[in-house]
Amino acid sequence: xxxxxxxxxxxxxxxxxxxxxxxxxxxxxxxxxxxxxxxxxxxxxxxxxxxxxxxxxxxxxxxxxxxxxxxxxxxxxxxxxxxxxxxxxxxxxxxxxxxxxxxxxxxxxxxxxxxxxxxxxxxxxxxxxxxxxxxxxxxxxxxxxxxxxxxxxxxxxxxxxxxxxxxxxxxxxxxxxxxxxxxxxxxxxxxxxxxxxxxxxxxxxxxxxxxxxxxxxxxxxxxxxxxxxxxxxxxxxxxxxxxxxxxxxxxxxxxxxxxxxxxxxxxxxx
Numbered sequence: 001x002x003x004x005x006x007x008x009x010x011x012x013x014x015x016x017x018x019x020x021x022x023x024x025x026x027x028x029x030x031x032x033x034x035x036x037x038x039x040x041x042x043x044x045x046x047x048x049x050x051x052x053x054x055x056x057x058x059x060x061x062x063x064x065x066x067x068x069x070x071x072x073x074x075x076x077x078x079x080x081x082x083x084x085x086x087x088x089x090x091x092x093x094x095x096x097x098x099x100x101x102x103x104x105x106x107x108x109x110x111x112x113x114x115x116x117x118x119x120x121x122x123x124x125x126x127x128x129x130x131x132x133x134x135x136x137x138x139x140x141x142x143x144x145x146x147x148x149x150x151x152x153x154x155x156x157x158x159x160x161x162x163x164x165x166x167x168x169x170x171x172x173x174x175x176x177x178x179x180x181x182x183x184x185x186x187x188x189x190x191x192x193x194x195x196x197x198x199x200x201x202x203x204x205x206x207x208x209x210x211x212x213x214x215x216x217x218x219x220x221x222x223x224x225x226x227x228x229x230x231x232x233x234x235x236x237x238x239x240x241x242x243x244x245x246x247x248x249x250x251x252x253x254x255x256x257x258x259x260x261x262x263x264x265x266x267x268x269x270x
Contacts (some may be wrong), residue, residue, distance in 0.1 A: 007131050009196045009270050011261070015136035017202030017229035018258050019116055020146050024083045025109035026061050026138075027231070028098040033065040034072070036093055037085065037231060046231050054245050056204040059137040059167040062091045066177035099142070102203045110142060116230070121259045122176060131183075133157030135199070138168055157183060168208035174198060188209040194220035196270040197242050202229045207249035223269055226251035227258050 016022045027049055035043040044052075048068070058064040066085060073083045100107030125132050136143050140160035147153045157179045164172030177197060193263065195218060199210045210224035225244035232238045233256065243254045252269060257260060 011132040014201035021114040023231035059205040167205040170213035196221035204249040226254035
């Protein structure tokens, strides 16, 4: 599928739920945090978190934690002003669970995240002339840990939480493309003016990001590819409902695992 003087497509990957399974890490830390700040009165289920995420604006799990805490107290008849949450305390507690309490070493839930792809998959994309990079709402430290330490990638193109506004704002996606199109050791001699862009994500916000990018830059092809995170594949009902939510939000196709997005499948999409 490779072409001599152009790249056939650019692939940008989300990380959480696509590259790594965060059901026992980020999502567990979110549930821990909500439980802690509601004095153990409420621990959100996986379905509760999915419902929040399906609103398309809660990509940041710190903000998602705070929102679920607020909603719990509102259900008890208290206003948000009465609750008086300290956002920094929420972040600190969340991070103590996710990263661990040791400031110099990662010892928390992040250490036990199963990977959802192998680096050999990315090598196959490169061999096919496809450029790839990452745009994630994860912190740079967390994203770098999985990409460089777990997958042994050398200086991957990455736009993380600190580098751009949260999704569905497409600024980070545009920034990732700019980095990819200017990468020094690009194996492709020349990039054509506007190769198709595929963004691969597991949430409604990821799909909305592609829609917003398309509205702002309509001169190129934008394709949203959804991936089902492992926690929704436990039953056919959950799988079908989640698939439908991603398609409704703009996904062209929805896959069970990111490695199903082969060079051949990419060629079909573009």
